[in-house]
Amino acid sequence: MSALHYENLMTLSVRINDEKVEVKVPPTLSLAVILRNYFQLTGTKIACGIGRCGACSILLDDELVNACLVMAYQANGKSITTIEGLSKLSLDEVQEAFLKQGGYQCGYCTPGMIMAVKAMFDRNPHPQESDIEEALAGNLCRCTGYGGILRAVKYVMNQKHY
Amino acid sequence: MKGNIQEKEKRIRPDGVEKVTGKIKYLTDLSFPNMLVGKVLRSEYPHAKILSINTEKAKQIPGVHAVITHEDIPAMNGFGLVTPDQPVFCVDRVRYIGDAIAAVAAESLESAEEALRCIEVKYEPLEVLDSPEKALHPDAIKLHPQGNICHKASYKKGNVEEAFKQCTYIIEETYELPRQMHGFIETEGGVFVPDEDGGITVFAGTQHGFKDRFQLSRILGIPETKIRVISSPMGGSFGGKDELNIQPYGSLLALKTGRPVKIHNTRVESVRAGIKRHPMKITMKTGVDANGKLLAHKVNIVADKGAYTTLGPAVLDFAVEHAAGPYMIPNIDTEGVLVFTNNGMSGEFRGFGGNQVTFALEGQLDRLAERLQMDPIELRRKNLRKETDLGPVGQMIAPTDGASLVLEGVSKLMNTNRKQQDEQPWIFKGTGIAIGMHGGGLGKGRIDHAGGRLSLAKDGKIEISFGFEECGQGLVAVIENLTISELGCGKDDIRIVISDTDRVPISGSSTASRSTNMVWQSLKRLKEPFMKMLYEEAAELLKLPEDEMTLGVGGIWLKGRSDGPCITYEEMARKSEKELSYTTNFHFPITPTPDAIPGAHFLYTFGGIKVDVEVNGLTGKVIVTSIDHVISAGPVVSPNGYVGQIEGGGVMSLGYTLLEEAKMIDGKYASENFDTYLMPNIVDVPFDTNVYAIEELAEGDEYGPRGVGEIGTIAIIPAIAKAVHDATGLWINKLPISPEELLNHMEQKGMIPWVLNKM
Ligand code: FES
Ligand code: FES
Numbered sequence: 001m002s003a004l005h006y007e008n009l010m011t012l013s014v015r016i017n018d019e020k021v022e023v024k025v026p027p028t029l030s031l032a033v034i035l036r037n038y039f040q041l042t043g044t045k046i047a048c049g050i051g052r053c054g055a056c057s058i059l060l061d062d063e064l065v066n067a068c069l070v071m072a073y074q075a076n077g078k079s080i081t082t083i084e085g086l087s088k089l090s091l092d093e094v095q096e097a098f099l100k101q102g103g104y105q106c107g108y109c110t111p112g113m114i115m116a117v118k119a120m121f122d123r124n125p126h127p128q129e130s131d132i133e134e135a136l137a138g139n140l141c142r143c144t145g146y147g148g149i150l151r152a153v154k155y156v157m158n159q160k161h162y
Numbered sequence: 163m164k165g166n167i168q169e170k171e172k173r174i175r176p177d178g179v180e181k182v183t184g185k186i187k188y189l190t191d192l193s194f195p196n197m198l199v200g201k202v203l204r205s206e207y208p209h210a211k212i213l214s215i216n217t218e219k220a221k222q223i224p225g226v227h228a229v230i231t232h233e234d235i236p237a238m239n240g241f242g243l244v245t246p247d248q249p250v251f252c253v254d255r256v257r258y259i260g261d262a263i264a265a266v267a268a269e270s271l272e273s274a275e276e277a278l279r280c281i282e283v284k285y286e287p288l289e290v291l292d293s294p295e296k297a298l299h300p301d302a303i304k305l306h307p308q309g310n311i312c313h314k315a316s317y318k319k320g321n322v323e324e325a326f327k328q329c330t331y332i333i334e335e336t337y338e339l340p341r342q343m344h345g346f347i348e349t350e351g352g353v354f355v356p357d358e359d360g361g362i363t364v365f366a367g368t369q370h371g372f373k374d375r376f377q378l379s380r381i382l383g384i385p386e387t388k389i390r391v392i393s394s395p396m397g398g399s400f401g402g403k404d405e406l407n408i409q410p411y412g413s414l415l416a417l418k419t420g421r422p423v424k425i426h427n428t429r430v431e432s433v434r435a436g437i438k439r440h441p442m443k444i445t446m447k448t449g450v451d452a453n454g455k456l457l458a459h460k461v462n463i464v465a466d467k468g469a470y471t472t473l474g475p476a477v478l479d480f481a482v483e484h485a486a487g488p489y490m491i492p493n494i495d496t497e498g499v500l501v502f503t504n505n506g507m508s509g510e511f512r513g514f515g516g517n518q519v520t521f522a523l524e525g526q527l528d529r530l531a532e533r534l535q536m537d538p539i540e541l542r543r544k545n546l547r548k549e550t551d552l553g554p555v556g557q558m559i560a561p562t563d564g565a566s567l568v569l570e571g572v573s574k575l576m577n578t579n580r581k582q583q584d585e586q587p588w589i590f591k592g593t594g595i596a597i598g599m600h601g602g603g604l605g606k607g608r609i610d611h612a613g614g615r616l617s618l619a620k621d622g623k624i625e626i627s628f629g630f631e632e633c634g635q636g637l638v639a640v641i642e643n644l645t646i647s648e649l650g651c652g653k654d655d656i657r658i659v660i661s662d663t664d665r666v667p668i669s670g671s672s673t674a675s676r677s678t679n680m681v682w683q684s685l686k687r688l689k690e691p692f693m694k695m696l697y698e699e700a701a702e703l704l705k706l707p708e709d710e711m712t713l714g715v716g717g718i719w720l721k722g723r724s725d726g727p728c729i730t731y732e733e734m735a736r737k738s739e740k741e742l743s744y745t746t747n748f749h750f751p752i753t754p755t756p757d758a759i760p761g762a763h764f765l766y767t768f769g770g771i772k773v774d775v776e777v778n779g780l781t782g783k784v785i786v787t788s789i790d791h792v793i794s795a796g797p798v799v800s801p802n803g804y805v806g807q808i809e810g811g812g813v814m815s816l817g818y819t820l821l822e823e824a825k826m827i828d829g830k831y832a833s834e835n836f837d838t839y840l841m842p843n844i845v846d847v848p849f850d851t852n853v854y855a856i857e858e859l860a861e862g863d864e865y866g867p868r869g870v871g872e873i874g875t876i877a878i879i880p881a882i883a884k885a886v887h888d889a890t891g892l893w894i895n896k897l898p899i900s901p902e903e904l905l906n907h908m909e910q911k912g913m914i915p916w917v918l919n920k921m
Contacts, residue, residue, distance in 0.1 A: 042191035043184020045397070047347045048429050052836040055347055083184030095182040099174055102802030105810060106634020107181030108347040108397025114182060129849055136844045140836065142345045142398050143634050145813030146844045147851050148806050 012072045017085030025072045032056040032067035043083035043111045054139030057112035064119035083111035094118045103152035105143035113139045165852035167801045175639040189365040190351035194422035198267040200415045201274040205256035208504040208829025210285040220280040225273035227419045231264045237383030241406045248470035250410045258469035260435035267415040290829040294501035305502040312467045313475035313500040315482040317555045320493030325458035329449030331533040337522040338896040340823035342439035345841045348397020351426030354412035361388030367396035369404040370671035371663045394631040394661040401510035430834045437509030441466040442518040448526040456545045461485045463498035472509035479761035481515035486554045487523050488565035488599045489545040504829040513875040524596040524880030539573045557758035561860040564768030564794035571792030572770035588779035592889025597770040598876035601763025602675040603750040610750035613667045614684030616692040617743035622732030627659040629669035630677045636803030648685045652715035675869030682866040687746040767795040767873040771881040777889045782901025788848045794856040796867040808853045811874030817842040819882045
């Protein structure tokens with residue numbers, strides 16, 4: 001980093017995917033940038049940078065957030081799960097479903113989308129159509145037209161609950 | 163009824179696991195040691211003279227390693243896939259809001275941004291030509307030396323004026339289509355890594371690595387062989403990354419600083435600088451006799467080019483070609499003009515001008531059907547091309563009955579037992595159908611080379627190599643599925659090599675719905691010679707007869723034996739001293755009609771759509787409640803990919819019909835991000851979409867499966883417009899469909915007071 005704007009760096013101390021880490025960053029730097037540039041966790045994508053596309057969706061203390069809107073100081077002391085943390089040993093059932101049902105094409109929205117689907121199922125194992133709409137309305141996909149994503153969601157529901 | 167496509171084998175797309183785990187490295191995810199950040203300074207004005215550029219202050223910013231302008235370009239200051247009239251850096255004039263003036267490379271984003279702020283550019287604003295009408299005015303200032311007309315295209319047959327006299331009904335309408343953003347989720351970007359010997363490796367998304375290499379070589383003044391372009395995976399393109407975008411800047415900065423440079427556009431930068439779908443104004447006058455036979459069709463297309471040529475002329479040619487679509491009309495007079503303006507630049511976009519013109523054409527058919535009081539399907543049926551009829555501009559095309567197959571397919575879906583719901587009397591329901599056709603490949607008069615290579619690599623993998631790119635469309639799955647089925651080997655026996663100009667043969671661009679077809683055609687040509695080569699080699703190594711051999715899982719098998727290969731691919735590669743590799747080169751099939759108009763196609767796909775909509779009488783909002791696609795494009799190669807392309811394309815056009823407009827005010831974008839530019843989200847799409855694939859091709863067809871990258875985007879636009887008419891009586895002439903216009907109409911027709919009284 002250049003010394004240009006940020007003489008006052010803070011020590012950000014967080015758990016990322018169950019690992020405790022510390023890093024010196026400008027306090028208002030976006031968490032999405034920190035994950036990508038400081039930890040090479042490039043599964044978290046930035047597409048709009050203003051909280052409208054969901055490509056940067058992660059879990060912050062188990063809460064789905066747009067990482068582009070979270071500043072370093074707001075994340076301090078919290079626990080973060082990114083797409084990389086979802087499949088430590090084997091694929092998560094949501095990832096499995098996306099894989100089998102063609103829930104992705106270019107795949108660039110996919111990590112965010114999977115995090116959103118995961119957060120939905122964690123909260124509500126029996127979503128209705130309107131719940132699915134509500135849970136995923138913040139995630140844009142330009143490729144699939146959402147068909148494959150909806151089939152993946154249905155697949156998880158069938159696998160799990162019926 | 164459900165769509166008829168099933169995943170035949172449970173084969174997972176080769177890039178699947180990496181994508182769902184987030185492990186895949188897109189080119190904008192790469193990092194290199196010592197890497198700098200690049201940023202581009204773009205114009206403050208849509209149209210201005212540049213009086214001076216001063217970079218002195220910017221160079222002093224700590225952490226800044228280079229600030230470059232037009233003075234730092236070693237060779238040609240221009241790019242563009244066909245006409246290189248877009249300056250890399252402007253010299254004395256800017257013509258649109260995305261024009262580049264300077265670029266910087268710095269150690270951090272903050273320093274780079276600070277440096278951009280310190281570059282002093284003095285402008286003298288000029289009059290902004292923000293519409294084709296203004297630009298066509300005889301007194302308008304010239305945007306380019308040749309004037310403000312970028313291109314004209316036309317097609318004529320018969321005598322329309324005479325024919326109109328014979329018509330019982332004539333419909334004349336003007337249709338207005340807006341500018342649409344590609345909206346790829348990954349914005350443009352990449353990393354540029356200089357080599358020790360003065361060359362460079364470019365990691366940046368594009369749809370045609372070799373064309374990038376060629377253009378970069380002209381700009382950088384270094385031979386093509388010193389430039390290596392690695393061009394996928396990409397987070398979407400849809401035509402939007404086919405032209406060079408950040409590549410010239412990244413390359414120049416990397417060569418200047420001797421360090422890797424990364425550029426990754428923000429969304430705002432992407433919106434300002436990137437190309438969009440051409441806005442068009444299309445006037446169509448179409449006449450029909452009392453029996454519903456189309457007699458005359460006069461079409462006038464005015465398209466807004468924006469500041470530079472890009473692929474605009476080819477897009478206009480395509481629109482002119484598709485103006486009569488799959489209908490046989492004896493008298494046609496189509497004229498198109500493409501006009502330079504100071505608006506955002508238009509260029510290649512999925513559907514390539516076919517979307518706009520099909521909206522108008524199908525709108526004409528529906529209006530005529532109403533005048534004739536004829537079923538719109540029946541009217542279409544009466545005028546449809548037959549299997550061996552000529553193409554839309556009188557050219558010979560590969561025999562295909564696709565038009566009538568998709569129309570009949572759609573007609574079977576029309577079991578409208580739709581009831582107005584009493585509990586929600588303000589919701590008006592409607593159904594619409596439409597069909598469309600789309601030419602694949604670049605068309606007559608354009609160099610459209612393809613090729614591919616099969617090799618047995620030293621580690622025993624069968625390498626299949628193409629110059630195509632994975633933009634998300636699922637090309638790698640297509641290659642895997644076709645290679646396995648053609649060669650008979652196993653999934654683990656092959657390695658797919660694409661999008662690296664140092665390692666792949668020239669295969670043409672990943673555009674124009676051509677890649678699937680070109681992979682299939684390549685394999686047809688590669689298969690026999692490659693297998694023969696392997697059999698001969700195995701025969702020699704094993705002293706066994708080669709005509710007993712067959713390729714199989716893991717290696718070469720002896721016919722009739724099931725205990726394992728007689729030699730594995732690995733053994734073969736290890737023992738053989740020969741280079742076991744075969745390359746093919748050929749041209750995309752083109753129409754044999756010698757005087758066909760430029761760009762006329764030979765291979766077409768067809769698509770039919772049925773949609774149901776609900777129009778809310780209280781808000782004017784249109785919701786599409788179901789979409790059925792019937793597609794005729796030959797055999798399905800990769801089921802998930804096929805459905806995904808069709809559904810995704812359909813929803814992209816649903817957005818064009820109902821939501822999306824990259825509006826410009828005085829040459830500036832009114833929306834620069836996804837907060838105000840609305841693309842469909844999950845709430846805007848129906849939960850049930852069906853895709854019916856008609857897989858049969860005409861008898862004796864030797865061209866194989868056609869690509870489906872674009873056909874899903876075509877007919878849905880007029881189908882939604884028709885469904886809205888069905889629901890409300892309003893004919894839509896302008897996209898996106900405006901809730902205000904709908905509300906006004908419903909109010910005038912008394913639909914809303916009726917609703918409110920009933921409530
Ligand atoms: S990048 Fe964070 S929501 Fe779009
Ligand atoms: S898969 Fe490309 S944006 Fe969703």
